[in-house]
Amino acid sequence: MLPIGKITPSFSCFTSGMAPTNLPNSPLTVSFEIGANSNTQVDWQNSTFTVTFIGAQTFTRANLKANSSESVTVPMPSVFGSYQVQCMFNGTSLFNSAVTNSYSGPILVSANHQVGGIQLYTNPANLQPGASTTWNVVVLGAAGLPAPTGYIHIRIGNSYTSIVALGSGGTVTFQANAPSPLAPMITVFYGGDPVYANSSANFSLTNPSSPTNGGTPAQPTPTGGGTPAQPTPTGGGTMPQSSSTNGAGVVSTPGVSPTPTATHKATPTPVSTVTPTPAATATATAVSSISAESDTSAGSSGNQGSIVLWIVLAVVIGLAGAGAAGYILLLRKRKFAAMAQSSKNM
Structure with a gap:
């Protein structure tokens, strides 16, 4: 008789991390899915789990605590053979225990010799x-x-x-x-x-x-x-x-489609990478200067004209500077005169 008030949860499990054929004691990840109704969460953290491998011999892994992903990792059987994986939720104070078989199907433990x-x-x-x-x-x-x-x-x-x-x-x-x-x-x-x-x-x-x-x-x-x-x-x-x-009558497995054991991922052929050709760097070509050797007289008169021009510019700048200085001095004299007159009035 089930204890009054306890709920029997829905429970399923599946396996991952295994190859089509596995060496003895290889690690196997078993994940659990536990549910009740929309208003109740199963306190599975307070329970333990049991994983049993059922084949020619039976191997049991008991008192397993699931991680935060609701899964455990257990060693596969140490004896070669095909095994059905059975999972058990051991229950809590609020929920009954539950048992199910892995919907991933059996696992195969093998010596892994190569065929001829x-x-x-x-x-x-x-x-x-x-x-x-x-x-x-x-x-x-x-x-x-x-x-x-x-x-x-x-x-x-x-x-x-x-x-x-x-x-x-x-x-x-x-x-x-x-x-x-x-x-x-x-x-x-x-x-x-x-x-x-x-x-x-x-x-x-x-x-x-x-x-x-x-x-x-x-x-x-x-x-x-x-x-x-x-x-x-x-x-x-x-x-x-x-x-x-095959000598034993019809042995086809109706309704069973082969489960792919791996997905072949083709390595993509990279598209040819075009190496960019840098834009041609233009080398600045100086504008042809008139060579002094090409016309001696023209070069001489040009030099003289330049000297005269520089002299004129210097004189103009000097006069401008002198005029500015004189103007500043005049302003200062007027300021002092105004201050002196103000003192007399006082």
Whole structure:
């Protein structure tokens, strides 16, 4: 029986900071979302949380205090495998406890070995727009390690297949119509498993029709265990998929669209930078002077005229100065005379 007066809050959680495949004990951020009604706030700061990893074994991280962002960071399991993340709000004096599974889906703890390669066969060998096509994908294991398990999907431009499980020997065969129009490249994505890291490989639109009909398939080196370049589709939708066979019947996952494991960010090609050409600096060219050597007589008379002009200017300035001085002296004499007369009157 629930305590009287307590409210059961809405509760959800999600994970972040993980790769498609993760080494044991890698850090995982788990965020919580807790709510009640519009008039009540959940005092989650007064509670603790529990995160449980449920797989072949169960690992529990208990008594966790969330930070101001309502999240905690916990180590992933120490054992390889796929795990569902379960979250628990342990309740307070006002709110009941609540349990939920992460809506981010399971996490994969892996040894992250590199696969031995990825092979692709198509029938018809030359892909045709909109044509029904049989796809055969082989994910090769590394020497001394078991065959890969897990899932693959294929992308051509903005079209992609559903996620398909690998069967015995790391192979799968299924049918899906090729998209129309076709993009110039086929990319096969492998999601990894507890032994192998996720990987991808690119192929042309022409490939052998089957392992027993034709030569060796194109087998590019997969992208070193890292996250494949997988942009979010902006159109094109899902390539229609009629059946998938790997020896265990139909194994397609209906209604599940592949979740991009990374976003490929193309490095933009910078626009050519035009280096500005500085405006030409004009060098001032002196106006040609009449050279004294060009006309001796003219230069001589010119010099004499200049001397006379300077003498006249000096005389005028001198007279002006003398006149000004005399005028000032006259004003002073009149001032003293006025002062003397005023003294007599007194």
